[in-house]
Amino acid sequence: MVNGSLPTPINRFTFMFDRITNFIRTFFEIIFGDLRKLFSPKERDPIVIVEPDPEDLEPQDGGDIPKDTIVTVNTKLEEVVVMPQEVEPPPPEIPSTTIPTPKPEITPIPEPAPEPKPEVVTPRHRFLWCLDNGHGKLTAGKRSPKLKNDTRFFEYQFNRIIVKGIIKELKKHGVKYYNVVPEVSVDNFLKGRVLRANNVPSPIPKIFLSIHANAGPGTWTSAKGLETWFFHGSRTGRKLAAVFQQQLVNELGWTNRGIKSQATKQFYVLRRTNMPAVLTENGFYNNRKEVYSLLDKEIQKKIIKAHVDAILFFEKHGI
Ligand SMILES: [Zn+2]
Secondary structure (H helix, E strand, O other): OOOOOOOOHHHHHHHHHHHHHHHHHHHHHHHHOOHHHHHOOOOOOOOOOOOOOHHHHOOOOHHHOOOOOOEEEEOOHHHHOOOOOOOOOOOOOOOOOOOOOOOOOOOOOOOOOOOOOOOOOOOOOOOEEEEEOOOOOOOOOOEOOOOOOOOOOEHHHHHHHHHHHHHHHHHHHOOEEEEOOOOOOOOOOHHHHHHHHHHOOOOOOEEEEEEEEEOOOOOOOOOOOEEEEEOOOOHHHHHHHHHHHHHHHHHHOOOEEEEEEEOOOOOHHHHHOOOOEEEEEEEEOOOOOHHHHHOOHHHHHHHHHHHHHHHHHHHHHOO
């Protein structure tokens, strides 16, 4: 005998018992509906267990770097910033047969000096800047320990202040941008960030700029300063990082932790975006001193200015 078991009296009894209980249950369910609902105090929403997307748990920023990761650091920014040469149009060639016009003998009356005009802002749109605010309100961690006034620093709030400030300035300069995640109540949303940026239609090339504040290991850290990350091995990314880092260091005068990349465990948004990408880490929110600077409106303005200046640099010179 290959399938089933021997029809012993016990098996026959169990089989019959199951059939009778099923019959009774079905009978009552037809009349009263699901019996369990009759005896439960109120109908409950079904509990859906959503498995976290493994990609959403990948390193998001400098605070997520595992200890054993080898990070390439360069703090000598002048070595990597290659200032593009502005191409001057060649002077018009004068044909050899042209007789130069003699200078007029009458000395012209000097015109009054022109009134200083307000700076004319010409619209430029060389790139579409995909501005990413890093985390959402629902992201675990990414907040400071309790501060003196019993509040905390929340990274998603800070990142949004900076992105909002950058957008305000870019509008003035006619620079194209795309606010990747304007929503606040989101989780890491790493996949969503990348998909949105990758899929947003644009007739001009795109650049991904992710704004963050940093955290060191432990509750409070002695680590401080600025660092900018790029996709390991990307020459364009390295150049972007160098200019952003340079602007930030110049503007704030904080510790220069250099431009960084790592061959393994690269940040998701650097690895999966299909465009040049850069991620700035603007100070440490679990550094007892720096966290208060990050909450300071004047410092925030400087951080915004540094980013805008870097963007305008690439809008002017290209990449
Ligand atoms: Zn972050």
